[in-house]
Amino acid sequence: MRIGLLGGSGQIGSEVVALAASLRCEVDAPSSRDVNLMDRQQIADWVNKGEFNAVINCAAYTAVDMAENDEEHANLINAVGAGYVAETCQLASIPTVFTSTDYVFDGTKPEPYNETDEPNPQSVYGRSKLEGEHLTQAANPQSVVVRVSWVFSTHGTNFVKTIARLAADRDNLRVVDDQIGSPCGARSIADALIRIARELLETKTGYGVYHFANSPFVSWHEFAVRIVSMLHDQALIDHEIVVQPIATEQYPTPARRPANSCLAADLIERRFSINRPEWEIELATVVHTLALSR
Ligand SMILES: NC(=O)c1ccc[n+]([C@@H]2O[C@H](COP(=O)([O-])OP(=O)(O)OC[C@H]3O[C@@H](n4cnc5c(N)ncnc54)[C@H](OP(=O)(O)O)[C@@H]3O)[C@@H](O)[C@H]2O)c1
Numbered sequence: 001m002r003i004g005l006l007g008g009s010g011q012i013g014s015e016v017v018a019l020a021a022s023l024r025c026e027v028d029a030p031s032s033r034d035v036n037l038m039d040r041q042q043i044a045d046w047v048n049k050g051e052f053n054a055v056i057n058c059a060a061y062t063a064v065d066m067a068e069n070d071e072e073h074a075n076l077i078n079a080v081g082a083g084y085v086a087e088t089c090q091l092a093s094i095p096t097v098f099t100s101t102d103y104v105f106d107g108t109k110p111e112p113y114n115e116t117d118e119p120n121p122q123s124v125y126g127r128s129k130l131e132g133e134h135l136t137q138a139a140n141p142q143s144v145v146v147r148v149s150w151v152f153s154t155h156g157t158n159f160v161k162t163i164a165r166l167a168a169d170r171d172n173l174r175v176v177d178d179q180i181g182s183p184c185g186a187r188s189i190a191d192a193l194i195r196i197a198r199e200l201l202e203t204k205t206g207y208g209v210y211h212f213a214n215s216p217f218v219s220w221h222e223f224a225v226r227i228v229s230m231l232h233d234q235a236l237i238d239h240e241i242v243v244q245p246i247a248t249e250q251y252p253t254p255a256r257r258p259a260n261s262c263l264a265a266d267l268i269e270r271r272f273s274i275n276r277p278e279w280e281i282e283l284a285t286v287v288h289t290l291a292l293s294r
Contacts (some may be wrong), residue, residue, distance in 0.1 A: 067255065173244065
């Protein structure tokens, strides 16, 4: 199987590249300089030459707070650009796998969100990604949208690396305790994306929207406590740290986050036989890798 990958330098994309060979898959992942989502012609030239069986689109404007003052770029990349990718795939008769986000929901539901729940994004980023879902599906009926949340990996910027950095020279961390969700390891998301692409190629069925989440659901505070404990285990910190729970109002951000980011993910598991390990397993690997690279 030959996959075209956009966003190959990002958290999820890097893991798709790293996993591909072990899943008998060849990947072509151009940089954003060579194939920019804001350039329709670049996308078309790349797909037309690529002889891909599917395109996985992990490229996005992911600076959630910056997007509040940069709506134009967020839309051009997350919405319009996603549509260009899907329309080119449709012309080439290949599926598009598009990664999306828990931010499409307002977070007011008391239970985990299902794929059939009505989105109601509360931020520029969330609206741009929802529009990207719509444009992807409208342009290419052979599309799968995979919504994920709270992504972490050894690459890029994420909560695990932020906690590791802050914990190195602080003895007190204040972390929000009234937002819950599922931390998702980029490696297990990448595994799911490749398996989905393969299944689409083999069965030509299963198009639609799916949620992916590792288990169990936790608050950011609970997640931080577990990270700090693993940092101790790996000798990345040697002092005591108090992780203090705070409310969202005590940590204001430009973009509103959903209080409930929990994504019910049984459908993806059943439909594509996707493995959804506990996030602690991947967290241990990520923290171990951070320790080795110190
Ligand atoms: N991070 C999260 O917690 C989270 C949560 C939910 C959903 N998601 C979704 O998951 C997907 C991947 O997220 P991630 O965390 O892996 O992203 P990331 O680490 O921020 O990487 C973003 C990727 O997009 C590329 N990109 C940005 N602008 C581009 C453009 N104009 N043209 C082409 N490529 C461009 C970047 O390339 P350069 O490095 O060259 O800029 C990079 O490879 C996205 O769809 C995101 O919305 C993420």
